[in-house]
Amino acid sequence: MFIKDNPSPMTQPKPNPPVSLQDQAWFAGVLVLYALVELSFNHRMLELTDVVLSNSDLDGVQFWGRIIAGFGLSMLLLRWLDLRMARRWQAVLLSFAMGMTLMWHFQKMVIDHLVDSAPQAEKQLSVYLLNIADLSAQGQLRIKGEPLGTTNMPTSVREAVKTLFPAAALGTPLADFEAPASGWVAQAPALPTSVSPEMLDNAYRNTITPPIALGLSSFFGLLNLAQGLGLLVLLVLRRQGHPKWAAGLRKHLLVLTAAVTLGLTAMHHDDFIDSAGYTLQLSPHMWQHNTVLAIFIAWNLRAEPAWYGLSDWAHHQLLRGFLFAKL
Secondary structure: OOOOOOOOOOOOOOOOOOOOHHHOHHHHHHHHHHHHHHHHHHHHHHHHOOOOOOHHHHHHHHHHHHHHHHHHHHHHHHHHHHOOOOOHHHHHHHHHHHHHHHHHHHHHHHHHHHHHHOOHHHHHHHHHHHHOHHHHHOOOOEEOOEEOOOOOOOHHHHHHHHHHHHHHOOOOOHHHEEEOOOOEOOOOOOOOOOOOHHHHHHHHHHHHHHHHHHHHHHHHHHHHHHHHHHHHHHHHHHHOOOHHHHHHHHOOHHHHHHHHHHHHHHOOOOOOOOOHHHHHHHHHHHHHHOHHHHHHHHHHHHHHHHOHHHHHHHHHHHOOOOOOOOO
């Protein structure tokens, strides 16, 4: 008589772990698409500085600047949290709650602090600086006899200079500037008595908002562009039969791609930032006057011209000239 052993219970196969976001092509595509939207916002910002922004325009710029920069920070956090949290929906919720909240309050806090702490004389100076921004973009201004840029600067540099010059020059006396070819002299008439404190605050916001909004936008846009392109490279390597190469790059992907993208941006040179007026006079005064603004301005003077072609294409071709007005 044979006694059969009890059959071992059937073991259920363990479910495959979910594929991480950084291993999915659609996520890399979303990152690249977001980066292009971010760059198109930058191009729209450069267009808006052709005129003094109204309160409505300023509200629109600040609204979209916070939303887009917040989304950019959220996407960076999402990739990191997705690898460390058991449930993806929790990673999505936490990353967007943190990213959107931080960027919304950070940009508003910085701008409000700079406006509230600026002396009245500096707010008055901003009015005159906004009016001579065109001269700086045309390469006609000199500072203590040294030229600021050249008269044949390309459009990408001209638009960036026109946008950023008023904020960069806040720490420089108006009398230090001259424009011999245009006939302009640095003897500004007194402001009319009808100019209210609110109007001066508005002029000052016109001066400092563009560099801050542009700086945050381009920084997170380029980081996500680098991340998206890097993930696409990993996908291509795996599909081409090079999993070891992909595994080796994966751990240091963001650091490598960010270093290349931001490094190439920082290495940009043009006629304005290489001019004697900027390197010897304007830049030192800018850093001494306000370090926070100087960080944004110095970054933007390189980033905006360096990526102008791509941002122009993204704004006019991809987004069909979207105005980024307040909803």
